[in-house]
Amino acid sequence: MRAPLSALLLLAAAACASCSAPGFVPGHVPVASGSIFPSVACPTLAGRTIPADAIGLPSGNAVITSAAYVPAAGALAEGTSYTAASPEHCRVVGRIAPVDKAAQDIQFQVNLPSSWNGKAVQYGGGGYNGTLVTGLAPLRDAAPDDAPPLTRGYVTLGTDSGHQAASFAPNAIGQFGLNDEMLANYAFASYKKVRDVAVAVMRTYYGRKPARIYYFGGSEGGREGLTMAQRFPADYDGVVSVVPVVQLSMLFQSYIPRSVPQFEGGWLSPAKVRTLASYVAQRCDALDGLADGVVNNYLACPRQVDLRALRCTGGADTGDNCLSDAQIAVVDSVHRPYNFPFPLANGRQVYPGWFYGNETTPDPVLPTMTRWATGAAVPTEPPDARSAAQYWLYGSNYVKYFVVRDGNFDVRTYRPENFRPRLEQVSAILDSSNPDLSAFFARGGKLILRENMGDLAQSPQAGIDYFQAVRAKLGDAAVERSMRLYISPASTHSGPAASVTTGAPVATMVDLLEPLDRWVTLDDAPYDALVQVSRLPVPPFTLQASRPMCRYPAYPHFIGGDPAAASSYQCRESRP
Structure with a gap:
């Protein structure tokens, strides 16, 4: 039989050592104390306010509009559709008020697993943004059997970047740029603000801040990751930036x-x-x-x-x-x-x-x-x-x-x-073209870039040029310690690739969160070649093909054997 909520609150309050921490929401009990059930603790977040002074950029207050306990759910496979298992968690949705009353709110979502690994992953957006990134989707380029970050125990979070695309006509998706605050939120500010709000929510819910925070995004989200490393180097421990739009305005x-x-x-x-x-x-x-x-x-x-x-x-x-x-x-x-x-x-x-x-x-x-x-x-x-x-x-x-x-x-x-x-x-x-990542690298920050050479949205050469600019600014040794650039030949902007002659899928899927985490936490640098795969989308996720994803400027050269096996390729330098 469960103890009464009032007794649980008293026990948890006694165990809470961080209830006076910045950003703490008064009256709530950290689940980390073990004294209250998540199903009881989670809904108490709803309606709470994170004050503007807990946010590191000029902002209004943040309000949690809903907090829903979500029980664990098993994986579901139907035909060619597969939904991965999800853990017990608290789904928090809210908004951050603007300073300019004419600007729209920043919407955000934070997902708090009951079994927390002490780390968080912030998801990036795409295009002109304007749609809430929930932090529940598989990571970009993930294989179907790669567990989403929430299932691995990460807190996950995302935002719409401070405007709602549904407010604008389909051919006027950039209209939010007429407002200075909304433009700044899209450029950089919303991601920092949501990060700070999420840390406050984690302090409240778990009684402590995260030990590590990572940013993971592609395209516009890849630019966001670079922006965080450049503008807010003390706030992030690692970034995965896939096909980043480095020079967005250009x-x-x-x-x-x-x-x-x-x-x-x-x-x-x-x-x-x-x-x-x-x-x-x-x-x-x-x-x-x-x-x-x-x-x-x-x-x-x-x-x-x-x-x-x-x-x-x-x-x-x-x-x-x-x-x-x-x-x-x-x-x-x-x-x-x-x-x-x-x-x-x-x-x-x-x-x-x-x-x-x-x-x-x-x-x-x-x-x-x-x-x-x-x-x-x-x-x-x-x-x-x-x-x-x-x-x-x-x-x-x-x-x-x-x-x-x-x-x-x-x-x-x-x-x-x-x-x-x-x-x-x-x-x-x-534009996120500042090559000076010295502050980010100095505190142990790690950056993994991936460029897709079949990308016709943003030029892969822009990412290569940025990598070379960082190397020129900070030197080879610093880059070797803290930065990697991998090349996925033939991959489109969204990631997949297919043979032009046969239509057969090409191996392009790879997990970049795990090597980033190992690099940050264990100083175990990623291999010079990571294995990309192509798998069927439903269990048992049959392997169709694999190939190496090589560090720039190498590419996978076929040396004989099974063309669908990574062992049949060798990373060789590509030259003009």
Whole structure:
């Protein structure tokens, strides 16, 4: 028989040594005391306030709007769908009030497992954010049999970054940028604020703060992780940053000159994208020792591609099996650097081009080049969110709402030199290109980067350039102690890859949380090659293929044996 709640409260209060800690919510009992059941303790968090002075940036108070006890649940497999088992936990949802009353709240979620390992994982977002990241999903690139962090005993947390996308039209997803506080929250502030609120909640619930806090994200979430290491090095112990949008403001601007020519003859249909992908495979596939429809030797491929070989007779568009001069110009622009007329944050003046290979792998539904660069139809102004390439949708939103701040502006007329002061200001807020990670590394912080070479959203070269900039700033020894860059050839922005010739899935799944944690807690550095896998999505998660994921600048070169086995590959240096 359970003891009365009042008796449990008295016992727990006597055991609580941290009830006066900053951010503590008065009247609550730490579950860590062992004196109160989680099912009783969890709901008492609802309605509580974390005061603004417990948050390390200017903010309003945080309020916990709901706190629900969630019992453990077993795994569920139905057909090709699988849901991993989840542990007993307390699901906390809340909001942080803005300073500017015209700004929207920051929404957040914190998940508190009853069996806590003393650590926390903050999940990153994606794109323009605006949707609550719950912290309950599998990590990016996880295999189906990799346990989610909550199941491993981590507290998990996430946010919508301080705006709600449902408030804006589908073709105006950047409209929150009209408000200075909402823009700053998206750039960096919301993640720090939610981190501080989550620590206060953990102090309250467990009676102690976490021993380790990690940030794990991809794309925009990868940028967020780099931002935390750069701006708040004392707050995080490790970061996994997958395909990070290092130069966010520069990336979005570089989309414009790659999109505008598509209005008048430069657009590639999905059929033409297939023609391009087939040609690239013919030229680059076997450079890794195996003709399997997968480009692994990423640095050697570009010099093998001569787009003139695809030119339609006379340069006019004569069908799906060739490219017109205007279409060749668009493809060439995607794979060349874009030079800005003046430097932006941290002296950056160039946004690099993309690599070739895997243009037709679904990412996640449309072929990757169609989804990102060319779209399902000729672009329109304003963009049609149903058919527009992400280049045009994201780029035009950035210009309209972050730079010009006029939703009626015709982005086809945009010239960066006409908005230099504003571009410099926004770049300083958004771009995560500061190579000085000395403070983060000095306190033992570890950083794992992953770049996907079939990524046509953000350029993998931008991540490589950032890695090289950190090395130049801090030296080889510091980077070797604290930073790794892994390359996943052929992987799209979202992660998956497939053979261009057969459609067979490529091994791209890998757990990066476990090696990060071992590196931080045990000083056990990750291997030079990690094993990526491809597995069936339901038990028994049959292994389909494996291959090594090599440290930059290496790639997996086939040396003989079973092409589906990692042991049949050797990491070799890729050279232009």
